[in-house]
Amino acid sequence: MVGVRQFDEDEVIATALDVFWRKGLHDATMQDLAAATGVQRGSLYNAYGDKEAIFLRAFDRYTEQFLEVAGNALSHGDAxxxxxxxxxxxIVSMTNGSPQRGCLTTRTALDAAISSGDVRQRVQAVLSRLEQLIGKTISMAPGRRSTADANRLARVIVTFTRGLAVMERAGYSRKQLKESAATFIDAVTGNL
Structure with missing residues (x-):
């Protein structure tokens, strides 16, 4: 039947997400996506338009999953x-895989300088939403002075996570990243 997709869209987007995570938006090609998904390039173009459109769908899926998991992690225990x-x-997410897959948001942020406004907006949106989740957690700590203070500290924490992602790409081990994070958390939570 004409116009009916002959592939599982959820599966294609999940597979495309993996390709983008390993290669990045700019290094992944439509041929890479076609080979990984088993869907011909022409069918991918017909279904989605172009590589960036596929990326945006995959990144949106990643964002929702990532923020849900981050929110769950932040909600257990005190701040x-x-x-x-x-x-x-x-840290576990960044260091999974062989080779390690790193952080999709940071990889995309680095690519965003040469990407479209839509890609940059998606990166800014996920980082902003992450700041809000962290700010909410911090603002619930006993003795927090203001929501503005919690939001500023949340931005610093999100900034530190980007630094961890860069250190992972530079070859730091999971153990070294966890040690850095523990030191950072001790410094930050001394003020909570």
Whole structure:
């Protein structure tokens, strides 16, 4: 039947997400996506338009999954425990795979300088939403002075996560990343 997709869209987007995570938006090609998904390039173009459109769908899926897992990690225990859970989660995520897959958001942020406004907006949106989740956790700590203070500290924490992602790409081990995160959390939670 004409116009009916002959592939499982959820599966294609999940597979495309893996390709983009390993190669990045700019290094992944439509041929890479076709080979990984088993869907011909022409069918991918017909279904989605172009590589960036596929990426945006995959990145949106990643964003929702990532923020859900991050929110769950942050919600367990007090603010310090939530931050420890959160950092453990992101470090494990970055260091999974062989080779390690790194952080999709950071990889995309680095590509965003040469990407479209839509890609840059998606990166900014996920980082902003992550700041909000962390700010909410911090603002619930006993003795927090203001939501504005919690939001500023949340931005610093999100900035530190990007630094961890760069250190992972530079070859730091999971153990070294966890040590850095523990030191950072101790410094931050001393003020909570």
């Amino acid at each position: 310090a425990a939530g931050l420890r859970n959160f950092f453990d989660m992101i």
